[in-house]
Amino acid sequence: MPKPNIQLLLTGNELMTGDIVDSNSAMIAQQFKGLGLDISRKVTIADNITALVNEINLLAKQADILIINGGLGPTIDDLTAQALAKATQVELVEHSEALAHLTVWCEKRDVKLNAPNLKQAILPQGCSIIANKEGSAVGFKVTHLACEIYCTPGVPRELQTMMAEQIAPDIAKKFPNQLMTDVIRLQIFGLGESTLQKMIDEQLPNWPENIELGFRAGMPLLEVKLTTTNQEGHKSKLEWYSKLVNVLGDHIIAKIENTPLSLAKHVLLELTEKNLKITTAESCTGGMIASLLTKEAGASTCFEAGFVTYSNKMKTKLLEVTKKSLEQHGAVSKDVVLSMAKGALEKSSADLVIAVSGIAGPDGGSIEKPVGTVWVAWGYKNNIKTVGLLIPLSRRYFQKYVANMCLDLIRRELMGSIQTAHYIIERKIS
Amino acid sequence: MPKPNIQLLLTGNELMTGDIVDSNSAMIAQQFKGLGLDISRKVTIADNITALVNEINLLAKQADILIINGGLGPTIDDLTAQALAKATQVELVEHSEALAHLTVWCEKRDVKLNAPNLKQAILPQGCSIIANKEGSAVGFKVTHLACEIYCTPGVPRELQTMMAEQIAPDIAKKFPNQLMTDVIRLQIFGLGESTLQKMIDEQLPNWPENIELGFRAGMPLLEVKLTTTNQEGHKSKLEWYSKLVNVLGDHIIAKIENTPLSLAKHVLLELTEKNLKITTAESCTGGMIASLLTKEAGASTCFEAGFVTYSNKMKTKLLEVTKKSLEQHGAVSKDVVLSMAKGALEKSSADLVIAVSGIAGPDGGSIEKPVGTVWVAWGYKNNIKTVGLLIPLSRRYFQKYVANMCLDLIRRELMGSIQTAHYIIERKIS
Numbered sequence: 001m002p003k004p005n006i007q008l009l010l011t012g013n014e015l016m017t018g019d020i021v022d023s024n025s026a027m028i029a030q031q032f033k034g035l036g037l038d039i040s041r042k043v044t045i046a047d048n049i050t051a052l053v054n055e056i057n058l059l060a061k062q063a064d065i066l067i068i069n070g071g072l073g074p075t076i077d078d079l080t081a082q083a084l085a086k087a088t089q090v091e092l093v094e095h096s097e098a099l100a101h102l103t104v105w106c107e108k109r110d111v112k113l114n115a116p117n118l119k120q121a122i123l124p125q126g127c128s129i130i131a132n133k134e135g136s137a138v139g140f141k142v143t144h145l146a147c148e149i150y151c152t153p154g155v156p157r158e159l160q161t162m163m164a165e166q167i168a169p170d171i172a173k174k175f176p177n178q179l180m181t182d183v184i185r186l187q188i189f190g191l192g193e194s195t196l197q198k199m200i201d202e203q204l205p206n207w208p209e210n211i212e213l214g215f216r217a218g219m220p221l222l223e224v225k226l227t228t229t230n231q232e233g234h235k236s237k238l239e240w241y242s243k244l245v246n247v248l249g250d251h252i253i254a255k256i257e258n259t260p261l262s263l264a265k266h267v268l269l270e271l272t273e274k275n276l277k278i279t280t281a282e283s284c285t286g287g288m289i290a291s292l293l294t295k296e297a298g299a300s301t302c303f304e305a306g307f308v309t310y311s312n313k314m315k316t317k318l319l320e321v322t323k324k325s326l327e328q329h330g331a332v333s334k335d336v337v338l339s340m341a342k343g344a345l346e347k348s349s350a351d352l353v354i355a356v357s358g359i360a361g362p363d364g365g366s367i368e369k370p371v372g373t374v375w376v377a378w379g380y381k382n383n384i385k386t387v388g389l390l391i392p393l394s395r396r397y398f399q400k401y402v403a404n405m406c407l408d409l410i411r412r413e414l415m416g417s418i419q420t421a422h423y424i425i426e427r428k429i430s
Numbered sequence: 431m432p433k434p435n436i437q438l439l440l441t442g443n444e445l446m447t448g449d450i451v452d453s454n455s456a457m458i459a460q461q462f463k464g465l466g467l468d469i470s471r472k473v474t475i476a477d478n479i480t481a482l483v484n485e486i487n488l489l490a491k492q493a494d495i496l497i498i499n500g501g502l503g504p505t506i507d508d509l510t511a512q513a514l515a516k517a518t519q520v521e522l523v524e525h526s527e528a529l530a531h532l533t534v535w536c537e538k539r540d541v542k543l544n545a546p547n548l549k550q551a552i553l554p555q556g557c558s559i560i561a562n563k564e565g566s567a568v569g570f571k572v573t574h575l576a577c578e579i580y581c582t583p584g585v586p587r588e589l590q591t592m593m594a595e596q597i598a599p600d601i602a603k604k605f606p607n608q609l610m611t612d613v614i615r616l617q618i619f620g621l622g623e624s625t626l627q628k629m630i631d632e633q634l635p636n637w638p639e640n641i642e643l644g645f646r647a648g649m650p651l652l653e654v655k656l657t658t659t660n661q662e663g664h665k666s667k668l669e670w671y672s673k674l675v676n677v678l679g680d681h682i683i684a685k686i687e688n689t690p691l692s693l694a695k696h697v698l699l700e701l702t703e704k705n706l707k708i709t710t711a712e713s714c715t716g717g718m719i720a721s722l723l724t725k726e727a728g729a730s731t732c733f734e735a736g737f738v739t740y741s742n743k744m745k746t747k748l749l750e751v752t753k754k755s756l757e758q759h760g761a762v763s764k765d766v767v768l769s770m771a772k773g774a775l776e777k778s779s780a781d782l783v784i785a786v787s788g789i790a791g792p793d794g795g796s797i798e799k800p801v802g803t804v805w806v807a808w809g810y811k812n813n814i815k816t817v818g819l820l821i822p823l824s825r826r827y828f829q830k831y832v833a834n835m836c837l838d839l840i841r842r843e844l845m846g847s848i849q850t851a852h853y854i855i856e857r858k859i860s
Contacts, residue, residue: 013644014644014646015455015456015472016459016468016469016472017459017460017463017468020456020646020648021451021452021453021456022451022452022455023451025445025452025474026445026450026451029446029447030447033447038446038447038476039446040475040476040481041473041474041475042445042446042473042474042475043471043472043473043474044455044471044472044473044474045470045471045472046468046470051470073623073624074623074624074627075623075624075627075643075645076627076643077642077643077644077645114624114628115628115631116624116627116628116631117624136624155647157824193503193504193505194503194504194505194544194546194547194566197504197505197506197546198544198545198546201545201546212507213505213506213507214443214444214507215505215507216444216450217585218450280717280738282717285721285724286720286721286723286724286725286729286733286736287710287712287717287718287719287720287721287724287736287738288717288721288724288725289717290716290717290720290721290738291715291716291717291718291720291721293716294715294716294717294718294738294740294829295716295718295825295826295829297790297791297792297793297825298793299716299740300740300741303716303740304739304740304741304743304744305737305738305739305740305741305744305747305748306716306717306738306740307735307737307738308710308717308720308724308735308736308737308738309734309735310724310729310730310733310734310735310736311730311734311735313734314734314735314778317735317777318735318777347747347748348744360727361727362727363727363728394587395725395727396725399724399725
């Protein structure tokens with residue numbers, strides 16, 4: 001069975017005007033990937049009925065499968081049903097299946113079925129309804145110019161469940177047993193894209209052509225992808241994968257199996273396995289490390305308390321950092337983070353600690369300690385390490401990077417790493 | 431001068447496979463908006479040289495201006511320069527201006543100019559270089575089939591500066607004095623999209639057709655947009671805007687002037703003006719409220735310390751919540767959040783407090799207190815209010831919603847609001 005031509009049409013003024021960022025098409029692509037299928041092209045247009053009808057006709061001529069996302073909601077700018085009815089030249093009618101869904105949905109939430117909600121049951125005549133377990137707007141399917149058109153809701157959670165439980169199985173039935181591309185994905189922390197490319201160029205100069213190398217510069221994690229599409233590539237991949245793992249060393253957080261885990265989750269898994277508890281003492285990251293840890297379910301096993309000591313006074317009052325130390329060395333210093341670490345350990349009875357104090361900017365820098373200067377103390381209570389670094393990023397990126405770097409330092413500690421992180425080699429100030 | 435047809439081509443395997451989410455096109459659209467111009471269509475395709483060349487030829491025929499984003503980087507999957515050279519049938523050559531930029535860029539960062547970086551100076555012959563102040567990859571411009579093609583970097587920060595400082599002024603010169611659409615944007619918290627539509631339908635049934643109403647369901651803030659495109663609409667807009675403001679009441683966070691501010695920033699601005707300090711005592715939100723506050727520059731004026739007391743033991747040890755209270759009422763109770771609030775106020779010497787304890791799930795729920803139950807204590811030290819709510823969202827959404835709801839409660843307190851928030855009316859458990 002040949003691969004179908006799959007295209008994607010995203011609708012929404014807010015996608016065109018830049019008022020919203022599209023995360024849905026990524027999710028849809030991932031779902032198709034699981035079937036061995038790729039989206040070949042993606043078009044985005046505004047909520048304009050004429051433009052919508054034109055584009056639907058254009059795409060339906062080219063594609064075997066068209067996924068339309070967005071425009072199913074209750075408000076007046078939701079036009080997908082109307083556009084499909086026009087393109088396929090049928091009437092819009094109330095669908096009893098959709099109405100029943102809306103009624104149950106509202107009852108469950110103790111909400112009255114109002115007029116805007118009712119609009120979501122008015123759909124093109126003859127379309128098949130696609131259930132929506134997560135929200136009020138059902139999806140629907142029509143066939144037009146020999147193209148199967150699936151109309152899906154814009155709310156990410158609703159879309160995800162609908163794709164996974166309804167649409168992907170439907171498509172899998174029609175296009176079974178696709179030759180899968182084989183992908184290995186690695187999570188990396190602490191190496192930039194060009195540094196990484198250079199390491200590979202220098203240390204693995206004969207990288208084979210049939211193993212495609214891809215990079216995804218995320219913040220804060222970088223992803224490296226090895227993709228093979230033929231038997232030859234499949235065969236030699238594991239060998240080259242091992243070589244790559246050797247080159248990248250402890251910068252590898254993990255091999256990604258399904259959804260990538262966060263750095264915090266990796267740390268929590270290690271802590272849980274070793275039956276250890278961690279605490280945090282944060283100044284410049286202002287609670288972000290604690291928040292990253294507690295975003296993960298099950299954090300309570302390893303995390304009991306965190307301290308956000310943003311002012312000097314509170315560093316003294318809550319963590320017993322001495323005034324003398326603050327005066328002599330300043331809040332952003334080895335001495336102070338070490339005291340913060342010790343104070344937090346004592347107050348929380350944890351086994352490990354991360355303490356961090358830095359200048360996130362935009363103000364507060366000086367010639368000796370410019371914006372981006374940060375001191376970290378981390379480790380086990382009988383073995384606290386410290387390092388001072390210069391990380392010249394804007395406030396937002398600085399906080400995010402530093403919070404994750406702290407988690408990475410703990411991760412390396414927990415795995416007993418003896419390699420030095422690239423960010424320490426590059427950015428150490430003393 | 432008629433409006434030009436502007437289209438956008440995004441390139442990148444990671445955009446097609448769903449490994450990355452596109453935030454760049456939103457930013458590009460915003461820049462054009464500032465010129466009174468709209469992007470009519472946006473196409474995304476993978477890093478495949480043949481597909482790229484075809485799409486460039488196709489789009490250049492339709493559009494007056496084409497922005498290509500991505501594929502300028504140092505790695506082997508960056509193909510934009512190659513594709514443009516092929517489409518316009520010129521050679522790829524080293525550009526001295528680009529090379530000079532790379533040399534300075536590396537010197538400034540104390541980084542060696544390596545081979546992958548050098549690739550970024552090899553561009554189509556005869557193209558004009560567009561400076562990149564933020565990164566290594568310069569942009570470039572070519573004219574093809576009477577279409578002006580601007581090639582821009584994928585890194586958001588680099589793109590933003592290049593768009594604002596180089597490309598937008600260039601385009602403004604060619605298409606000056608566009609008839610601007612006039613937009614008023616409002617930030618809302620605590621009303622869902624269909625609730626909001628219903629309020630408008632019921633209370634403002636004669637809403638005029640020449641004032642377009644748009645909604646953007648963000649998490650956690652909702653945006654309402656009033657757009658007018660003709661003189662008649664411009665004239666009556668302020669009148670209808672006032673009516674809308676009346677209907678929405680204190681659910682309005684602010685009118686958005688340029689970039690929307692976060693809820694945390696609004697709270698900090700109010701606190702700064704009133705010369706007040708706030709502290710946080712967080713259980714289920716695990717530091718997120720403190721982190722939201724400290725993400726904003728200048729938070730130190732109003733925020734000195736926050737407590738993350740995730741376990742019962744730490745609620746007792748750090749905030750002096752009594753064991754008796756925990757045993758009798760449970761950690762998620764009015765009594766306990768009230769004690770947490772008082773404890774945090776005492777230890778931090780702040781004027782206001784937010785304390786929160788809830789069941790974020792997926793585990794930990796019971797019949798009496800299901801997942802989603804949350805108690806909040808908030809207010810001034812001599813006037814602490816409490817409320818218990820049921821917010822049945824998944825862990826991630828629950829934490830984000832609750833953290834922002836707490837900030838909203840403080841915002842309402844600071845503005846002396848006497849209206850009850852919709853989320854309290856709908857979700858109160860006692």
